[in-house]
Amino acid sequence: MKRNKLTIFLLVAVSVTVNLCSKSSTINLVSNSTPPTFEIAGGGELDWIWFQGPYQNRREPGPEIKTGSDPRQIILWKISPQGHRFIPLNEVPKIKYGLLPEGWKQEIPRDGSPPALLDGYVYYVGVVAVRGGSAEMCVFLKDGQVQPFQEDKEDVVCGRKK
Numbered sequence: 001m002k003r004n005k006l007t008i009f010l011l012v013a014v015s016v017t018v019n020l021c022s023k024s025s026t027i028n029l030v031s032n033s034t035p036p037t038f039e040i041a042g043g044g045e046l047d048w049i050w051f052q053g054p055y056q057n058r059r060e061p062g063p064e065i066k067t068g069s070d071p072r073q074i075i076l077w078k079i080s081p082q083g084h085r086f087i088p089l090n091e092v093p094k095i096k097y098g099l100l101p102e103g104w105k106q107e108i109p110r111d112g113s114p115p116a117l118l119d120g121y122v123y124y125v126g127v128v129a130v131r132g133g134s135a136e137m138c139v140f141l142k143d144g145q146v147q148p149f150q151e152d153k154e155d156v157v158c159g160r161k162k
Contacts, residue, residue, distance in 0.1 A: 024042055024043070024132065024133040024135070025040065025041070025042035025043075025044055025089055025127050025129045025132055025133050025134055025135035026040070026041050026042055026135055027039070027040055027125055027127055027135045027136070027137040028041070029137070029139060029146060029147075029148055030094060031096075031146075032145050032146045032147060033144070033145065033146070034097075034116075034117060034141065034144055034145075034146060035096055035097035035098050035099070035116075035117065036096070036097050036117075036139060036146040037094050037095065037096045037097075038094065038095045038096075038097075038125060038137075039094050039095075040089055040092040040095065040127055040135070041089055041090060042089040042090070042129065042132050042133070042135065043089065043090075043132050044088075044089055044129040044130060044131045044132015044133065045086035045087060045088055045089065045129060045130050045131050045132065046080075046081065046086060046087050046088075046089055046092050046127065046128075046129055047080065047086055047128045047129060047130055048078060048079065048080035048107070048128050049078070049079050049080070049092075049095060049125070049126065049127050049128075050075050050077065050078040050079075050108070050125075050126050050128070051075070051076045051077040051078075051097060051114065051123060051124065051125055051126075052074050052075050052076060052123065052124040052126070052158070053074065053076060053117070053121060053122060053123035053124055053158070054117070054118050054121030054122065054123060055121060055122040055123070055124070055158050056121070056122070057120065057121060057122050057140055057149070058151075058152075059152070060120070060142070062120035062121060065121070075108050076108070076114045076115055076123075077097065077098065077106070077108060077109070077114035078106070078107040078108040079095075079100060079101075079104050079105065079106050079107065080104065080105060080107065081103065081104055081105075082103055082104060082105045086130055086131075089127075089129060089132065097114070097117065098113050098114050098116075117141050117146075118141065119141050119142065119143065119144065120141065120142065121140070121141060122138055122139070122140050122149050122158045123138070123139050123140075123141070123158065124136065124137075124138055124158040125137045125138075125139065138150070138151070138158035
């Protein structure tokens with residue numbers, strides 16, 4: 001009897017773990033004009049969204065921009081639902097850079113709008129989710145158009161080393 005209970009417990013635990021881990025999150029670029037618009041999807045719950053940059057595009061280098069080694073120093077915009085609550089990813093509205101959705105709060109910058117995205121540079125968009133996987137996307141701004149960006153090297157994300 002004890003062995004059957006243990007077997008059932010282990011099967012339930014593995015099933016729950018697989019279920020939680022399979023709820024991946026995605027970010028999709030839905031408008032490539034500036035400011036860009038993103039759609040978030042997945043089975044988890046959102047904690048916050050942030051934008052970092054600018055980073056150098058090694059394939060089409062522009063003027064070098066000095067950035068700190070701490071990624072938190074180059075967060076351009078960080079937003080989250082008001083009330084420190086998590087919301088299902090499938091309920092996240094489309095996010096247009098710099099435009100705060102209704103019912104959301106802006107944490108960075110404290111006041112005013114985030115800086116405009118600079119042409120010729122790469123930016124990181126991150127979704128931090130709970131009870132589901134987080135997601136990240138890199139975008140490159142060229143001639144006023146935003147496009148998904150993929151690095152050539154595995155140890156580099158959005159123009160910066162992992």
